[in-house]
Every structure is written in structure tokens, then in C-alpha cells.
Amino acid sequence: MFRKELLERFIRYVKTDTMSNAHVARTKHPSTEGQWDLLRMLEKELRDMGLEDVELDSCGYLLARIPANMPDVPCIGFSAHVDTASDVMGNGVKPRVIESYDGGDIVLKSGLVIKAAENPELAPYKGTTLVVSDGTTLLGSDDKSGVAEIMTAVHRLVENPQIKHGEIEILLSPDEETGFGMDFFDASRLHSTVLYTMDGGTRYEISSECFNAASVEVRFKGVPYHLGDARGRMVNALTMLCHYVSSLPQAESPEATDGRQGYYCAHEAEGNVEKAKLNLLLRDFDYDALKERIRVLEKLASSTEALFRGGKVEFSSEISYLNMGESARSNPKALQAVWDAGRALGQPLEDRVIRGGTDGARIAAARGIACPNIYAGGHNMHSCCEWAALEAMNDAALLLLEIVNQWTK
Numbered sequence: 001m002f003r004k005e006l007l008e009r010f011i012r013y014v015k016t017d018t019m020s021n022a023h024v025a026r027t028k029h030p031s032t033e034g035q036w037d038l039l040r041m042l043e044k045e046l047r048d049m050g051l052e053d054v055e056l057d058s059c060g061y062l063l064a065r066i067p068a069n070m071p072d073v074p075c076i077g078f079s080a081h082v083d084t085a086s087d088v089m090g091n092g093v094k095p096r097v098i099e100s101y102d103g104g105d106i107v108l109k110s111g112l113v114i115k116a117a118e119n120p121e122l123a124p125y126k127g128t129t130l131v132v133s134d135g136t137t138l139l140g141s142d143d144k145s146g147v148a149e150i151m152t153a154v155h156r157l158v159e160n161p162q163i164k165h166g167e168i169e170i171l172l173s174p175d176e177e178t179g180f181g182m183d184f185f186d187a188s189r190l191h192s193t194v195l196y197t198m199d200g201g202t203r204y205e206i207s208s209e210c211f212n213a214a215s216v217e218v219r220f221k222g223v224p225y226h227l228g229d230a231r232g233r234m235v236n237a238l239t240m241l242c243h244y245v246s247s248l249p250q251a252e253s254p255e256a257t258d259g260r261q262g263y264y265c266a267h268e269a270e271g272n273v274e275k276a277k278l279n280l281l282l283r284d285f286d287y288d289a290l291k292e293r294i295r296v297l298e299k300l301a302s303s304t305e306a307l308f309r310g311g312k313v314e315f316s317s318e319i320s321y322l323n324m325g326e327s328a329r330s331n332p333k334a335l336q337a338v339w340d341a342g343r344a345l346g347q348p349l350e351d352r353v354i355r356g357g358t359d360g361a362r363i364a365a366a367r368g369i370a371c372p373n374i375y376a377g378g379h380n381m382h383s384c385c386e387w388a389a390l391e392a393m394n395d396a397a398l399l400l401l402e403i404v405n406q407w408t409k
């Protein structure tokens with residue numbers, strides 16, 4: 001129903017360079033100038049549709065509202081991010097539209113091949129429209145599919161005032177891929193009782209849960225000595241650090257776990273004989289289990305200190321984001337509306353946990369509102385073999401509108 005508009009928007013958005021830069025995102029927001037180009041384009045498009053409550057703030061958060069045309073319906077929101085990842089080149093995207101996919105391998109202009117055998121998700125899209133890059137860049141479906149779906153749905157709502165709804169909020173944000181995407185956003189500005197992020201992948205996949213996440217820093221202080229006279233005197237901070245890392249349970253590492261299992265990950269280290277620093281990432285779906293992981297590492301710090309007499313170990317931890325499943329449980333209607341919408345449209349939705357976090361998880365933690373993540377239709381994201389399915393994008397836009405409808409009931 002929306003295919004033409006979705007495709008036109010998607011192509012235009014992916015051609016705008018918005019690759020973000022994690023190295024400067026802590027201080028510069030948005031981290032790259034290109035993101036402003038797309039944000040300003042979207043701001044203008046929303047105003048041209050006739051929306052009056054549209055604000056692009058100085059940190060690059062575009063917040064817009066469609067006023068309610070029906071009383072007593074809670075405000076709900078939809079969100080997507082405008083930046084693309086930097087794992088492979090994300091700028092200079094030259095999208096190619098494959099109008100009727102033949103079901104076989106897709107040879108990209110660069111010579112790279114998206115093999116049908118390695119991408120079983122391609123099969124259902126035989127005979128339909130796909131979009132790929134030229135193979136020298138990613139495509140940017142993460143998350144410009146989501147942006148195109150939201151913009152198309154907003155257009156539909158504005159043009160058809162007979163479609164009844166409560167207040168609808170739209171948040172288009174920068175720098176999600178850097179991990180600092182929500183650092184400069186004041187979540188208290190939101191009116192929404194639930195914020196749906198349109199930032200998933202495979203068609204029909206919904207995620208109501210993600211990890212609880214913490215980061216830990218351990219600082220080791222050794223006792224340096226002239227190496228020739230070191231016996232019985234020197235304490236090597238690097239040896240302490242290695243002891244600490246090798247004491248971590250390998251069976252609970254990212255490379256040994258999947259599904260709902262949490263993990264410890266030694267992530268970054270630096271140092272010398274005198275002092276060394278280790279950063280670790282902890283993840284768990286259960287918040288109490290995450291806190292237990294922090295306690296385990298703290299105990300390991302004190303036992304390491306006891307083992308290396310004269311050495312010192314300092315420990316600090318910080319919660320990064322929380323499982324959005326907690327806030328989803330406090331507002332059951334948030335997910336119920338999604339399941340009901342899927343049923344009304346005949347879409348076989350599936351709930352899949354995210355072994356990671358989303359910007360929604362940060363908002364969920366800051367505001368205590370539910371932020372389920374909805375599929376947007378891209379595959380092989382963050383790679384030159386990325387592809388997007390127009391049928392999935394169309395279904396996502398339809399689902400979005402049906403969720404709006406479910407809230408009026």
C-alpha cells in the first residue's frame with residue numbers, strides 16, 4: 001500500500017551521508033555534520049506535511065507531535081535513528097533497487113556476492129523488490145528503513161484525519177550507533193506512555209527485552225623495581241591484570257554464550273609494570289544476576305590484591321542501560337497493542353530477546369516507560385552485503401498504523 005512512497009523516501013535518506021563517529025560522540029552531538037543534513041530534511045518534510053509541533057534542538061534530536069483527534073487516548077511515540085554505523089564505510093551509499101528478485105545469488109557492483117544459500121531469509125522475497133548497495137558501503141537500512149516507515153505512516157495519518165488516534169510523538173535521533181545516542185536527550189520532554197523503536201531487522205520480529213548492562217573498571221597498582229634486583233620486591237601490575245583476566249569464567253564469555261545467558265567480557269586493557277587498567281563489560285537479562293556479576297568481580301579484585309602482596313587493586317562499576325522488559329511489564333498494554341495489531345493484520349509476530357541494548361533501553365531506564373523494538377526490514381546490517389526488503393518495510397509501516405489504531409480501543 002505504501003511501497004512507492006517508502007521506496008522513494010528510503011532511497012533519498014540512504015543517499016544522505018550520516019555515518020556517525022564514536023570517537024567524538026561523547027562531546028560532539030551529533031558527532032558528524034552529515035546527520036544535520038538528514039535531520040533538517042526530515043524537519044522540513046514534517047513541516048511540509050502540515051505538522052506545527054516540530055522541534056529540532058541544538059543536539060540534533062528531532063521531536064514532533066501529531067495532535068490527538070480523539071479524546072482520552074494515551075500519547076504513544078515512535079522512534080528511529082538517522083545515523084549509520086562505521087563498521088564498514090557508511091557514506092557515499094549508491095543504492096540499487098532490484099525490482100523483481102529472482103531468488104538467486106545477488107552480485108553487487110563491487111563483485112561481492114550475497115549468496116542465497118547463506119541468506120535463507122531471502123527466499124520469501126522472491127519476485128519482490130529488494131534494495132542493496134554497490135558493495136563498497138553498507139546500505140543504511142539500520143535505521144533508515146525505520147525512518148522511512150515512520151515518515152510514511154505520519155504522512156498517511158496527516159492526510160487522513162478520519163483515522164482516529166491519540167497524540168502521536170515522533171523522535172528521530174542521532175548517534176545511536178556510537179552508544180552515546182541518548183546522552184544529550186532530556187527524556188522528560190516526552191509525553192509518550194510507550195515509545196516504539198522501529199529499529200529491528202527481520203520481518204515480524206519484535207523485541208521487548210534486551211540486556212541489563214554494566215561496565216567495570218579495575219585499576220592495578222604494582223611496585224616497580226630495578227629489574228636486576230626485583231626478586232622478592234617488585235610487583236608487576238601487568239601480571240596482576242593477567243591473573244585477573246584468566247580468573248574470569250570462560251564459560252560465561254560472549255563467545256561461549258547465547259540465548260538468555262549473560263556474560264563477563266574483558267574488553268580493553270592498557271598498562272605497564274607500575275600500573276594497568278582493565279575495562280570489562282557485564283551483561284545479563286536478569287538485573288539481580290547482573291548485580292551478582294558485579295559483586296563477583298569486586299571480590300576477585302580484593303582476592304587479587306591479597307595474592308600480590310604490596311600491589312593495590314581499585315574497582316569501580318557503572319550501570320549502562322537496563323532491560324526494557326522491566327518497564328514493558330509495568331505497562332502490559334504497550335506490548336498487547338503490538339500483538340493485537342499483528343493479529344488484526346495477519347502478521348505472525350515473534351518475540352526475540354536482543355543480546356545488546358537499544359536507545360529505547362536507555363529511555364526505558366531514564367523514564368520508566370516501555371520501549372519495545374519493532375522490525376524495520378533490513379538484513380546483514382553494518383556490512384557491505386546489507387539488503388532491505390520493501391515488502392517487510394511495507395508490513396512494518398502497516399503494523400505501526402495498526403498499533404496506533406489499537407490504542408484507540
Ligand SMILES: [Zn+2]
Pocket residue numbers: 081142143176199
Ligand atoms: Zn539501529
